[in-house]
Amino acid sequence: MSQIWDFPSDIMISHLLSPSDYGTSLKDLNVVAMLHHFWEQKQVKGSDTQSEDSLKGSVSQSEDSVKGSVSQSEGLLLYESAPSPGPPYICYVTLPGGSCFGNYMECESQAKxxxxxxxxxxxxxxxxxxxxRRITPQFITHSLQEAASASTVSVEDACDPSTSIGTYCLLLQSYTGRTMLEFQEVMTVFQLLHWNGTLKILRKxxxxxxxxxxxxxxxxxxxxMRSSMALDWLGQERQTPRQLRAELQAAQSELDVARRHGNxxxxxxxxxxxxxxxxxxPQRPEELHHERD
Structure with missing residues (x-):
């Protein structure tokens, strides 16, 4: 099975994306063990430039050692299965740093x-x-130009930290040399703070x-932080009944669409x-509990 590592990375990624279209040697790859070894080796070596070569030979091992690797991955990677009475099943995996991905195909078993x-x-x-995928000065310039064009603001405002594009510029510059996945991890925090209304309060x-x-x-x-945000939404529910339920339904729909796209x-x-x-x-007013039911 080691011959797979002679493939260019784009071909290997294509095989991984559509395993049903290719040979059994690729379909039988233990991707759970591969993912574990990838992040294990990244953490051990402390390298931000390690590529798929770091996985070379990691899956050519005995069945027992593969099972051992998967069981050890629980401390490194977090797998969560969404509650479901039956298929199709949904599973999420959270990587070190917080990035999360889920299955995009319909699966007839939890294992799949x-x-x-x-x-x-x-x-x-x-x-x-x-x-x-590295954040470079050239990438920052291009991103700011795109952001300015999309929001109809001046790219010169990026020099002003009091503006939205200036804030975006500061964040990008603070992550120069790092990867887009790392940048997305911190952006998620600010996306949630904006969604929750916290940034607006801090501006006031x-x-x-x-x-x-x-x-x-x-x-x-x-x-x-999650508990604090939940309390904020609970306060909004008291002012606008049923808002929580509507927000949750919208969020679940967004999550499902993003998962099916592999985002x-x-x-x-x-x-x-x-x-x-x-x-x-438990502090929710009793009438709000009845509304939910």
Whole structure:
């Protein structure tokens, strides 16, 4: 099976994306073990430039050692199966750093859903190592021009940290030399803060954009932040009944569409979890619980 590593990366990615269209040697690859070894070796070597070559020979091992690798992956990768009374099943895998992917094919078993989620995560992990996925000064310039064009603002405003595009510029510059997946991880935090209304509140308190970026870039998402956001949504529910239920349905729909397209899912998944946390809060007024039922 080691001959697979002689393929160019784009051919290997094509094989991984559509295993049913290719030979059994590719269909039988243990993508769960491959994903684990990829991230295990990245962490051990501490390299931001490691490519799919780091996986060479990692799957040519005995059945027992493969099972051992998969069981050890629980501390490195987080697999979650969505509750379901029957097929099709859904599985999510969260990578070190927080990026999340799910199975994009309809799966008749939990095991197949897990393998498909691992395949999508592995493809994105491999692509993320390509030079084109690095944030460079040229990339920043191009991104700012696109952002300015899309939002009808001046690209010169990128020099002003008090503007939205200026904030975006600061974030990009702080991640120069790092990958787009790493940048997306921190962007998810700010997407959630914007969605939740926290950024608007901080602006009213006259908090500088630099201080907000500095604080939340280092903090990351944790249980405390999720609980705080859930309480905020609970407060909005008291003012606008049934808003939580509508928001959750919209978030679940967005998550499903993004998963079927093989996209990174953390923003959508965090939204559904925060809203579900608010809906299940024991402090919710009794009439709101009845509305949900």
């Amino acid at each position: 859903a897990r393998r498909d989620a691992a395949r999508v995560a592995l493809i994105n992990s491999l692509v993320n190592e390509l030079p084109s 308190r006259q908090c500088s954009r630099q201080s907000v970026i500095g604080y939340y870039s280092q903090r990351g998402l944790d249980a405390s 990174e899912l953390r923003f959508y998944k965090e939204k559904t979890e925060i809203l579900s946390l608010a809906l299940n809060d």
